[in-house]
Amino acid sequence: MLGRFKDATLNAMGKKNEKTGIEKDESQRTRQGTDKKPEKYINGRPYFLGLSADEVQSSIDFAIRPILKPRKIHDMPLFAGYAECLNGGKSDFNEDNSYACEMCIRSQLASRNKERSASVGSPVAMSHPQHDHNGSIRHPGAVASCSKEYHGAVNCNSNLDWIDEPKKEVASWDVSVEGVYFGMFDGHAGYQTSLIASRTLHGLLQEELNQLFDILAAEKNTKCVKKYPDMNTEDLIVGALEESFQRMDHQLKTDGERYNIRGGCTALVALFVNGKLYVANAGDSRAVLCHGESVRPVSRDLRPDTETEKLRINLKGSTNPGLLRDEFSCLEFQRRVIRTDIGTQMLCRKPGRKGWCYKIIEEEDLRYPLVVGTGKGVRLMGTIGVSRSLGDHDLYIYDSDIWIKPFLSSLPEVQVVDLRGETFSEKDVLIMGTDGLWDVTSNENAALIVRSEISQSAIHDKHKYIIAAQELVSQARGRFTGQGWKKTHSDDRGSFDDISTFVVPLKPYMDKWENRDQISINSIESTLRS
Amino acid sequence: MSYAYLFKYIIIGDTGVGKSCLLLQFTDKRFQPVHDLTIGVEFGARMISIDGKQIKLQIWDTAGQESFRSITRSYYRGAAGALLVYDITRRDTFNHLTTWLEDARQHSNSNMVIMLIGNKSDLEARRDVKKEEGEAFAREHGLIFMETSAKTAANVEEAFINTAKEIYQKIQDGVFDINNEANGIKIGPQHSTSNPSMPSGGGNAGPSGNCC
Ligand SMILES: Nc1nc2c(ncn2[C@@H]2O[C@H](COP(=O)(O)OP(=O)(O)OP(=O)(O)O)[C@@H](O)[C@H]2O)c(=O)[nH]1
Ligand SMILES: [Mg+2]
Numbered sequence: 001m002l003g004r005f006k007d008a009t010l011n012a013m014g015k016k017n018e019k020t021g022i023e024k025d026e027s028q029r030t031r032q033g034t035d036k037k038p039e040k041y042i043n044g045r046p047y048f049l050g051l052s053a054d055e056v057q058s059s060i061d062f063a064i065r066p067i068l069k070p071r072k073i074h075d076m077p078l079f080a081g082y083a084e085c086l087n088g089g090k091s092d093f094n095e096d097n098s099y100a101c102e103m104c105i106r107s108q109l110a111s112r113n114k115e116r117s118a119s120v121g122s123p124v125a126m127s128h129p130q131h132d133h134n135g136s137i138r139h140p141g142a143v144a145s146c147s148k149e150y151h152g153a154v155n156c157n158s159n160l161d162w163i164d165e166p167k168k169e170v171a172s173w174d175v176s177v178e179g180v181y182f183g184m185f186d187g188h189a190g191y192q193t194s195l196i197a198s199r200t201l202h203g204l205l206q207e208e209l210n211q212l213f214d215i216l217a218a219e220k221n222t223k224c225v226k227k228y229p230d231m232n233t234e235d236l237i238v239g240a241l242e243e244s245f246q247r248m249d250h251q252l253k254t255d256g257e258r259y260n261i262r263g264g265c266t267a268l269v270a271l272f273v274n275g276k277l278y279v280a281n282a283g284d285s286r287a288v289l290c291h292g293e294s295v296r297p298v299s300r301d302l303r304p305d306t307e308t309e310k311l312r313i314n315l316k317g318s319t320n321p322g323l324l325r326d327e328f329s330c331l332e333f334q335r336r337v338i339r340t341d342i343g344t345q346m347l348c349r350k351p352g353r354k355g356w357c358y359k360i361i362e363e364e365d366l367r368y369p370l371v372v373g374t375g376k377g378v379r380l381m382g383t384i385g386v387s388r389s390l391g392d393h394d395l396y397i398y399d400s401d402i403w404i405k406p407f408l409s410s411l412p413e414v415q416v417v418d419l420r421g422e423t424f425s426e427k428d429v430l431i432m433g434t435d436g437l438w439d440v441t442s443n444e445n446a447a448l449i450v451r452s453e454i455s456q457s458a459i460h461d462k463h464k465y466i467i468a469a470q471e472l473v474s475q476a477r478g479r480f481t482g483q484g485w486k487k488t489h490s491d492d493r494g495s496f497d498d499i500s501t502f503v504v505p506l507k508p509y510m511d512k513w514e515n516r517d518q519i520s521i522n523s524i525e526s527t528l529r530s
Numbered sequence: 531m532s533y534a535y536l537f538k539y540i541i542i543g544d545t546g547v548g549k550s551c552l553l554l555q556f557t558d559k560r561f562q563p564v565h566d567l568t569i570g571v572e573f574g575a576r577m578i579s580i581d582g583k584q585i586k587l588q589i590w591d592t593a594g595q596e597s598f599r600s601i602t603r604s605y606y607r608g609a610a611g612a613l614l615v616y617d618i619t620r621r622d623t624f625n626h627l628t629t630w631l632e633d634a635r636q637h638s639n640s641n642m643v644i645m646l647i648g649n650k651s652d653l654e655a656r657r658d659v660k661k662e663e664g665e666a667f668a669r670e671h672g673l674i675f676m677e678t679s680a681k682t683a684a685n686v687e688e689a690f691i692n693t694a695k696e697i698y699q700k701i702q703d704g705v706f707d708i709n710n711e712a713n714g715i716k717i718g719p720q721h722s723t724s725n726p727s728m729p730s731g732g733g734n735a736g737p738s739g740n741c742c
Contacts (some may be wrong), residue, residue: 054575055573057574058573059573061606061608063607063712064590064605064608065604066571066573066590066605067570067571069569070568071572219573347650354734378535456597463569464662466569467569467570469572470569470601471601474600474601474604479600479603479604480604480607488600494643
C-alpha cells in the first residue's frame with residue numbers, strides 16, 4: 001500500500017533522491033525504523049487457523065502461496081468461511097490479519113461484578129492484571145477461546161476469566177445481547193499493526209457496546225422501556241464503532257512508545273447486532289452483500305482519490321497550511337501544473353469546494369499536489385495508497401520530516417443494513433475481502449463463485465462457506481506460470497498481494513435472532529447442565 | 531529447531547485412500563478411524579535424521595476429491611517428494627494411478643521423487659489389488675513402492691523416510707539444485723552438521739506437535 005516517494009516527487013520538491021530502486025519495507029522508513037524495541041506480538045495468524053508458531057513459519061512459502069483456512073470449523077462464528085493466502089513476494093510476511101468472535105454484550109455492572117469474582121476466584125486471571133476489556137468474547141468452541149494461539153505468545157490476557165465464570169452469572173445470560181464480529185485488517189510497512197489491531201479492536205468495541213447495554217437490551221426486547229426515546233439506537237452503535245477505531249489508533253500510538261510498531265493497517269469490521277448489520281470501514285478493503293439476486297457493496301473503498309476523501313485531505317491542508325511545509329499544494333488542477341503554465345488560466349478546485357473555477361497559475365502552484373494519481377496508483381503525499389488507516393503514527397515522507405499522519409483518518413465510514421423482516425437462504429452471504437481479492441475480482445464475480453460453491457456442497461455441509469472462501473482466494477491468486485501468477489481460467493494476472501476473505505452466511509445469524517427468546521432459554525439450560 | 535535441510539512433500543491419490551491418516555500417523559503417531567474429508571490442503575511437519583543430519587519434512591496433504599483438483603495442483607510446484615497413495619481394498623483407486631502420475635509429472639519438477647504406496651495393508655481379507663501389481667506398476671514407471679497401514683503404522687515411517695533418503699541421495703549426486711527453492715529443498719537456517727541437543731539415529735526425532 002505504501003509506495004516509494006518517486007524521483008519525480010522529490011525532484012519536484014527540489015530534493016535529490018539518494019536511494020532508488022528500494023524494495024519492500026526498506027522504502028517505508030519511519031522515524032522508529034532503527035530503534036530496537038521489542039515486538040508486541042510475534043508474527044501470528046488468526047487464531048481460528050489453529051497454526052502453531054512453527055506452522056506459521058512453514059506457511060510462509062512464496063513458491064506455493066498456500067491457501068490457509070480454519071482447521072476447526074467450530075471455531076468460526078456462524079460457521080462462516082475464511083481463507084487467506086500470502087502475497088507473491090512483495091513483503092516478507094502476510095500483512096493481512098483477521099479476527100472473528102461472538103460477543104456477549106452485558107451491563108457494565110454485571111461485567112464489573114464478574115471481574116471482581118474472577119479476580120477473587122481465579123489466580124490465573126490475577127496474573128494478567130492488564131485486561132484489555134471487561135466484556136466477554138465468546139467463541140463457539142469454548143476451549144478454543146483459551147488456546148495458546150488465541151492471544152499470541154506475548155501479553156496473553158483477557159478471556160481467562162470466562163473459563164472460571166461463576167455459576168451465578170447464568171442470570172445475566174437472558175439479559176445479554178449477542179453480537180457477532182468479523183474484523184479484517186490489511187497492514188502496510190510490516191505485519192505488526194494489523195496483528196495488534198486484529199487482536200485488540202473487538203475488545204475495545206465490546207467495552208463501548210457494554211456501555212450501551214440498557215439501550216441494546218431494550219431494542220432487543222421490545223417489551224422493555226426505551227432509555228432515550230428520542231435517540232436512534234443505530235447512531236449509538238455507529239458511535240461505538242467510531243470510538244473503538246479511534247481508541248485503537250490511539251493505542252497503537254502509545255504501544256509505539258514501548259514496542260517496535262511500524263506502519264499501519266486498514267480496518268473493515270462487520271458487526272451483527274439486534275438483527276442489523278453494521279459495516280465499518282477505514283481503508284480499501286470491501287464488504288459485499290449478496291442477498292437473493294442482488295449483489296451490492298456495503299462499504300466504500302476509501303482511497304486518497306475517492307471524491308470525498310480528496311475533499312477532506314485538501315481541506316485539511318488548507319486549514320493547516322503548516323503541514324504542507326511549502327512543498328505541497330492543496331489545490332486540485334485539471335492536470336499537473338508545469339512551469340510554462342505560470343501566468344495562464346487553468347481550471348482549479350479549491351479546498352472544500354465541489355465545483356471548479358479558473359485560476360491564474362502562480363509559482364507556488366507548481367508544488368506537488370497532496371493527492372496524485374488514481375485507482376491502484378493513487379498516492380497521498382506521494383507515499384501512501386490509502387487515506388484512512390489505524391497506526392502510521394510515524395509515517396513521514398521519505399528522507400524528510402514532513403508528517404503524513406495528520407492527513408490520514410482513523411475514523412471508519414459505517415453503513416447499516418437492517419436485515420429484519422427479510423428472508424434468507426443459505427446462499428445469502430456477506431463477502432469481506434482485502435484489496436488483494438477485489439483488485440482482481442468483481443463483486444458480481446465473487447458472488448457467482450460463492451453461490452456456485454455453495455450450491456455444489458451438500459445442504460448440511462458445514463464446510464461450504466470455507467470451501468467458498470477458499471475458492472475465492474484460489475481464483476484471485478491463480479496459478480503460477482512462467483509469467484508469474486495468472487488467473488485459473490484466463491490469461492489475466494492473478495493478485496500479487498496478500499489475499500484474505502470472509503464468507504459470512506446471513507441465515508444462521510438471522511435464525512438465531514428470530515429465535516432469540518428460545519436461544520436464551522436454551523443457553524441458560526445448557527449452562528446449568530454443564 | 532534447526533535442520534540441515536528441509537524437504538517438501540506432497541501426498542496425492544484418490545479420496546479415502548488414507549492420505550491424511552498416513553500423515554497423522556507419521557506426525558502424531560495416531561490413527562483416525564473416521565474419514566474427515568480434506569478440504570483443499572492441510573499440512574504437517576516432522577523432523578527426521580538421515581546420515582546424522584537433521585532433516586525437516588514439510589508435508590502438504592491434498593484432497594483427493596475431484597472438485598479440489600485445481601487447488602491441489604498448485605502444490606506440486608516446489609515439492610521434492612510425492613507419496614502417491616492407493617487403497618489395496620479398492621481397485622478403482624489403483625486404476626486411477628496413471629491419471630495421478632500424469633498430473634504429477636506435468637505440474638512438478640522433473641526430479642521429484644515419487645513413492646507409490648498401497649495403503650490399508652491391515653485389511654488383508656478385503657484385498658483387491660495384489661502386492662505384485664503394485665510392484666509392477668512402480669517398476670514400469672520408475673517409482674519406489676511400499677505397502678503401508680496407517681492403522682497399524684506398518685511401514686509408515688519407512689515410506690516417509692525412504693523417500694527422504696532418495697532425495698538426499700539425489701542431492702549428494704548433484705541431481706538436485708538445492709539453491710533453487712522451487713525444487714522443494716531448503717538449506718537449514720543454522721546449518722550445523724552435528725547438533726548435540728538432537729536425538730540421534732533411528733531416523734526419528736519425534737513428532738513436531740502437529741495440529742488437526
Ligand atoms: N483399516 C484401515 N483404514 C484406514 C487406513 N488408512 C486410512 N483408513 C481409513 O480410511 C478412511 C479415509 O482416510 P483419510 O486419511 O481421511 O483419507 P484421505 O485419502 O485423506 O481422503 P481425502 O482427504 O478425501 O482425499 C478413514 O475412515 C480411515 O480411518 C489403514 O491403513 N487401514
Ligand atoms: Mg485427507
